[in-house]
Amino acid sequence: MKKLLVVLLAVFVVMSFAQLKVALLINGTLGDKSFFDSAARGIKMAEKDLGIKATIIEMGYDQSAWRPTLEDIADQDYDVIIVGTWQMQEILEDVAPMYPEKKFIIFDTTVDYSKGDLDNVYSILYKQNEGSFLAGALAAMITTSGMEKTNPQPIIGFLGGMDIPVINDFLVGYIEGAKYINPNIKVIISYAGAFNDPAKGKELVLAQYRQGADISFNVAGETGIGLLEAAKEMDKWAIGVDSDQALIVEEKDPDMAWHIVTSMMKNVDLSIYRALKLTIEGKCPYGKAEALGIAEKGIGLADNKYYEKIVPKKFRDKIKEIEKLILEGKIKVDTAFGMPREKLDELRNSVRP
């Protein structure tokens, strides 16, 4: 009898998890071809493979709607609610303790667990500095390589969405990686001040190319679509971000894809998929933050046909070598999180053209 009950209970548990109801709240809109789209892709993958029931809600850019939406969704019968970015962090810290029976996942930032009752929140961080180190190294090699679309000046570009820690984490890795290859490298750094203004992104990057950059790193969400367009228009190089952007644009615009040497992938999709899988298996570490880097496949350069055709083998080998050094801990990449402002400014000024 007891055994039967246990079996029944087990079946019940499996059943209820089989129908895990998940909501992904996007505090913006889809279609950025990078960050949010990647999160949505992770949910779609989980829906297909793990048999969850998922809803994706685009909350738009009006912040007054974000908190009410999160509360409203938490009131409903969802088991796991996923949000992302720092802007949702304070709201989640406030809302999650009111719903101890629900699970929350927040990506690309971490809640402050010292604020108390957040045992039902799992935070996912990414070591974008490691991947950006590779991107910086690659850009530094390409800019003086004499390849087509380049000039002899050792100038590379960086387009950030905003001057904020998570974006600067990319920047720090990028600069350090570029300096690792060429200590005299110059980096033109532009911030668009918005993640949803591709027209401004385009203008900023056109200005970068005019000032002698021949390759630029896109770290700007939807704004970065402007960078890809600028690269195509001025016939220069681009490094994509978050998703494998060459593969995303190739169908619609093959010409644009041939301007994207690689993408620094921040695998939001895989990390969300992994978190949901672990949740179903009962192994997801709620109440903790995890940082995913190259070792955990949270981060990495896109290795696709464009990368192989555009980038010479010796550069690709060099990237592999650096990747190994990072994995072995022989190269330590600094992070912008907790970096004093003066130190960040010093680093930025050291590469100013």
Add this chain to the structure above:
Amino acid sequence: MNELVHGILSPQFFYSILRVTTPILFAALAALLSDVAGSTNIGIEGMMLMSAFWGVMVSAWTGSAWIGLLAGVTSSVLLSLALAYFYLNLKTDLVLAGIAFNIFSSGATVFLLYLFTGDKGSSSSLKSYVLPKIDIPLIKDIPVVGDILSGHHVLTYIAFISVFVVQYFIYKTPLGLRLRAVGENPDAAQSVGISVKKIRYISMLLSGLMAGFGGAFLSMGYVSWFARDMTNGRGFIGLAAQALGGHSAFGSMWGSLLFGLAEAASYTLQAIRIPSEFTNMLPFIFTIIALAIYARSKLLQIKKIKEEEKKA
């Protein structure tokens, strides 16, 4: 630092001024064409947005940028027709109706985008087409000048040509004369047999035409997609540029170029950490000062006339 100076004083910088000025110039001409007939078209922003949207949609459906342009401009003109109907036939306050049309366009474009593509942010999942760039023979071979003036988007040339056309139209044609007559004194115009309503309809439609070109430029040249609220206040900036320039198309052009210069500079100056907020703000302050000076001189003029009348 040298690269930076090079960046600012490069021909490409001046080239980019012309490019970012284009939509503002169209908006300013739209503002001018309605303003000479005495109606302030606040709805330019919404008309541009509509045109930008339909331009992308129709070009994606038909595969032709030119049909897209036609659709965009048509949508803008239709919107201006509707605005004119509310204003002239239903006696709606023009400013409030203009604001309503802006709100409508902002909502309708996003909603239709969602209906047609499923996206709520931008049309980047669609393959839409852009209008071509044009190299001007002879000029393109002149060093520096060629780099600045040649190779622009076709609508950029249309914008600057329109300045001359509009100026000629307003000051050298009978219809332009009537427009001005209605703008200066509608009662007097009516009394000499000019249909004020008809003239204001015409000026509204012409205004919508210009706004349509401006919107189409944004989504079919400046960038190659539609994004929600992508006009980003350019319709209003056009009103400001026109206010700077008074009732002259050339004035509107200089006003627009000032805003264009500020915008282009803000992108380049960011590299030496000059806040773009600052560069972007300056032209608006210029406009306010210019408005004050203009209004003051006009007031003094009136006073002077009155005093002379008294003496006489």
Add this chain to the structure above:
Amino acid sequence: MRNKMVLFEVVRTALTIAIALLLGYLILIFATDDPNTAFKWFIYGPISRLRRFVELLNRATPLIFTGLAVSIVFQAEIFNIGAEGQLFFGAVAATFAALYFPQIPFLHVIIVLIFAMAAGGLWAAVPAYMKAKWNASELVSSLMMNYVAFYLGLYIINYHMRDVNAGFLVSYKFPRTAWLPRLLRRYNLYPGIFIALGFAILVWFFLYRTKYGYELRMVGKNKEFARFSGIKVENVIIYSQIISGMVAGLAGAVEIMGLYKRFVWQMTPGYGFDGIIVALLARNNPLAVIPAAFLVAYMRTGALIMGRMTGIAPEIVMMLQAIIILLITAEAFLSFWKKRIIEKAAMEQEEKK
């Protein structure tokens, strides 16, 4: 006849709203296979749960302030549409006062609100002075002031009060003494709505029970006549706009003190233009502003809830708002009926003679 005219305006407004809703339903038929469910959430959403009703209250709060602000200038027949800039700059000034003034409980909140009012008033004073002194169009100058407020405000926040450790362009968090705190434990209700209601009564008292309010309304009705009867029209033009700006300034301050506890805007929130709709619906009557603001907030909350539940773009509500503005301001809409009321009254008067 006066009662009949009031009735006429009420019916006209009701009919306008009904037409807008009907159109909304028609649009939904095109947008979805299940328009009934979507429409149900739109209409019933805001009152379906206490939490959603609180969301409605919070949305109505800034609209009451801006509705009042616009009503004041419209009563004086002045087209100052600068409420957007006034509230933005009011919020910036509030941020300054919240961060840099001594943290004395209660008093701190008052100081912050006074700063916001002063900033809003100052912002409105520029077009007001230009209008009174040189007869410059307040329409264009107030529009320009919106942009100056926006860029200058962002400059002040992003370069002088910015929390560099935050993951977005936001100001430092306000100290607790500058919060409008949450009133209920589980619901995000803050006292903003009560302040707004209080101000509606204050503005009504000012307009209808003081000499200044009387003069303001006289100038609105007939400027030349007002001048003739000894009213200093220039003074009225200035103080009406300044008072309007002060009320608008509060809209921004109250919202950030209640909902975010720091400055978070990188775009203007749009409440200034919403205020125009509210004022039109209320026929510039401060007490009628309250139901008008609730109505607009209701439609918006309903649309957002519909979006949350069905995925339909909530922007549909903007089209409905536009239609409401157009029909209410269209003099010719239902004018035949108005004409009949007037004719009938005239005939009755004739008969009495």
